[in-house]
Amino acid sequence: MKIGDFGLASLGSPEELKGVTLQMRRSTSKISDRSLSMKIGTPMYSSPEQECGKRYNNKTDIYSLGLILSEMLANLSTHHERYQLFNLLRKNHELPTEFKTKFAKESELILKMTALSPDERPNAEELIAEIDKLLGE
Numbered sequence: 001m002k003i004g005d006f007g008l009a010s011l012g013s014p015e016e017l018k019g020v021t022l023q024m025r026r027s028t029s030k031i032s033d034r035s036l037s038m039k040i041g042t043p044m045y046s047s048p049e050q051e052c053g054k055r056y057n058n059k060t061d062i063y064s065l066g067l068i069l070s071e072m073l074a075n076l077s078t079h080h081e082r083y084q085l086f087n088l089l090r091k092n093h094e095l096p097t098e099f100k101t102k103f104a105k106e107s108e109l110i111l112k113m114t115a116l117s118p119d120e121r122p123n124a125e126e127l128i129a130e131i132d133k134l135l136g137e
Contacts, residue, residue: 044086048116059118062127066113070095073103089114105134 047063049056067086076082088094093116100107109130115121122130 044082047118048090049118057118059121059123062113062121062124063115063118065127066110066121069106069113070099070110073106074099105137109134 043051045064045067047056047060050060067089070085070089071082074081074085076085085096085099088096089110093111093114095107095110109127112120112122112130113127
């Protein structure tokens with residue numbers, strides 16, 4: 001399964017991104033205010049920094065992906081169940097007990113991905129490494 005249509009954290013033209021190294025792309029200083037995708041995307045999946053109108057970077061997409069992962073694993077059947085799950089994550093930074101029991105390692109990863117502070121979230125490389133480790137066990 002592939003999830004697409006991310007990259008809403010910043011919109012850079014090909015010219016702006018030309019020659020930018022991976023290390024430089026990780027730097028929030030390379031993201032200008034005009035490149036932020038303000039008010040684009042699905043509000044339910046937006047990060048806390050987007051909701052508050054604060055400056056954000058590519059880790060905003062990590063937050064959204066954490067919500068999607070929790071939703072996929074929970075196998076929700078109603079919008080109300082999704083609202084309850086996301087509300088618990090957003091307000092208390094917790095997952096339901098039965099979810100944590102069934103998906104212990106995944107729960108740890110989801111909580112990292114949905115950390116309130118973007119600095120506490122893994123970057124894409126760290127996330128891939130954690131997923132590889134999880135799949136290897």
